[in-house]
Amino acid sequence: MKHITEILDNASMAALSENELNEVRAHALECESCRSAYEAARLSAVVLKSRTQVVVEPSPFFQTRVMAALREQREAENVPAFSRLWKSAKVLVSSMALTTAALGVLTFVLPGTVVSDDQAVSAYSAESVIMGQKADEQLSYEQVLSTIYEDDEDAR
């Protein structure tokens, strides 16, 4: 028994000849799987026809809209090369200028906040912490040394 699915898949339902359709129908009466294939092919053809009936018509303003977009496109193409370059580099240049200005402010306008190298190095040394105490709390040189090397002596 020759199944008819190939006939169904080979051409649209509308393009099947009368002979082919008769063959399909006759076979579908005897074969259950081909019957459901034929039914599915028939319904598919109906929904596909419906789908192609849905056509959006151009609105009355469509022509105007296209012509406006075309002018816009041509204007964009006619902008000189330097302007286009400037357009793309504008953000980079502005951010660089802003950075330079910020550095200038930090260097010249707020010099007091800058510390010297000596201060920076000694700021956290043990000697400066101890020596920086108030006059009445000041320790002698020997006391300072013994405080610093206290741990070493303990170790010894």
Add this chain to the structure above:
Amino acid sequence: MDLDLARQAQVGDESAFAEIVRRYSPRVFSVASRFFRQRSLVEEAAQEVFLKAYTQLGSFEGRGSLEGWLTRIATNTCLNMVRSSKRRPESTVSDLTEDEASWLEHQSAGDGEQPSVENEVVATDLADRLLSVLSPEDQQALLMIDGEDASIKEVAEATGWSESKVKVRAFRARKKVREAMEKLLGHRNEQLDSAAD
């Protein structure tokens, strides 16, 4: 005539290009409607087609019709839009709405319901659901041949594919859609059985 219009538009005659847009908009919209159902998307695609056509006017040599040339640009532009949008819905061919199940039942029983806007919408939704199992290219081949009764040659001209490629695509698409419909019908039968129990 077409060639003159194209040449005038190419040298910057805006009214000539406006005439091309006016004359061939319906054709371009009809092609775009095969790909999209939403008006905004169809208009967007159609505008893109005409802008592209304007930049390619020099390649129109007048051997074929301007309408055929625009149809090809429209088909390829829409295919690209569909491919890049990645909006292909998941192929859910198992869930049927009540309306769809009822529509299928009437159609299967051979008492096709009276044509109405509601029925057309149901049938179109079903078509989209079936088409979602296909690639955009296969959808085109099937919609043109089975939906619009176009010949293999016409599809080949509109898409730029060879005739054998069109045949293969249409065969494959028809088979997939038929199988998807069989699945839907099987699901509908299951629904009917469970309702009877």
